[in-house]
Amino acid sequence: MASKEEIIAKAQESITEFDADMAGEAAKEALAADIDPVELIEKGFTAGMQIVGEKFEQGSLFLPHVLAAAEAMNSGINVIKPEMEKRKSKTESKGIVMIGTIEGDIHSIGKDIVSSMLSIGGFDVIDLGRDVAVSTFVEKVKEMKPDVVASSALMTTTMVTQIQLEEQLKEAGIRDQVKTMIGGAPCTQDWADQIGADIYGESATDAVNKVKEVLL
Numbered sequence: 001m002a003s004k005e006e007i008i009a010k011a012q013e014s015i016t017e018f019d020a021d022m023a024g025e026a027a028k029e030a031l032a033a034d035i036d037p038v039e040l041i042e043k044g045f046t047a048g049m050q051i052v053g054e055k056f057e058q059g060s061l062f063l064p065h066v067l068a069a070a071e072a073m074n075s076g077i078n079v080i081k082p083e084m085e086k087r088k089s090k091t092e093s094k095g096i097v098m099i100g101t102i103e104g105d106i107h108s109i110g111k112d113i114v115s116s117m118l119s120i121g122g123f124d125v126i127d128l129g130r131d132v133a134v135s136t137f138v139e140k141v142k143e144m145k146p147d148v149v150a151s152s153a154l155m156t157t158t159m160v161t162q163i164q165l166e167e168q169l170k171e172a173g174i175r176d177q178v179k180t181m182i183g184g185a186p187c188t189q190d191w192a193d194q195i196g197a198d199i200y201g202e203s204a205t206d207a208v209n210k211v212k213e214v215l216l
């Protein structure tokens with residue numbers, strides 16, 4: 001049987017080789033070898049996507065490659081999702097987190113990972129999907145009263161819309177009833193401070209730790 005390092009390397013390679021079948025296989029092998037799904041995602045799939053992202057930025061890979069890498073990532077994650085669900089804390093819900101990718105932005109991979117990790121961490125997660133209108137965030141917060149509303153932004157052009165979310169929650173008179181969390185590659189703690197968001201999460205693990213700090 002392949003070692004843990006080999007399986008994680010295979011997961012990474014499946015993304016950089018845009019190979020959805022290989023990603024599924026690596027995920028199955030990881031489950032069989034009892035490798036922590038969180039580690040497989042972070043050190044395998046996400047690390048692979050980072051390499052693809054860098055090559056895309058340097059101009060040595062193009063959009064179809066990125067799309068194929070994203071598909072490979074999804075097929076790997078789909079294999080381990082049921083296992084992650086099983087590991088979900090069986091204790092009472094630690095709180096409700098509503099999450100979505102902000103209006104105008106269709107990047108969903110990072111948001112999906114954050115959402116899975118929060119769910120494993122024992123939170124009830126309401127995932128609104130991607131390209132979620134600010135008005136939808138606000139309506140859903142009114143209706144479902146989550147403890148945290150989290151927005152993901154992967155582009156400098158869409159992170160500015162996180163300001164509108166802060167403002168529209170204030171206009172609706174519900175800003176003090178919910179904590180706001182932001183994340184996604186261009187976001188920083190500075191940005192969170194500037195726009196008045198309560199929590200900034202750098203990664204999925206960081207998001208879970210910070211939500212725990214604030215709510216528990």
Ligand code: B12
Nearest residue numbers: 053105106107108109110152155156183184185201203204
């Ligand atoms: C994959 C990808 C795509 C895929 C997305 C598939 C999908 N279903 O998500 C596709 C091919 C569809 C795509 C499309 C586009 N993309 Co694109 N894409 C990427 C790429 C390569 C990787 C992003 C990714 O998934 N990373 C892996 C995940 C795991 O990491 P992550 O998202 O950062 O998430 C982690 C943390 O940030 C954090 N996190 C994420 N969300 C949240 C939320 C919260 C609340 C918290 C706490 C934490 C958190 O936790 C996650 C896990 O640890 C990046 C490059 C890069 N280096 O980021 C470009 C990038 C984001 N894309 C870019 C662009 C320009 C586009 C397009 C406009 C391209 C085009 N010309 O058509 C379109 C966007 C259209 C739109 N309206 O949104 C630019 C954005 C530049 C900018 N303005 O800032 C980037 C930076 C590439 C570049 N340098 O040009 N893209």
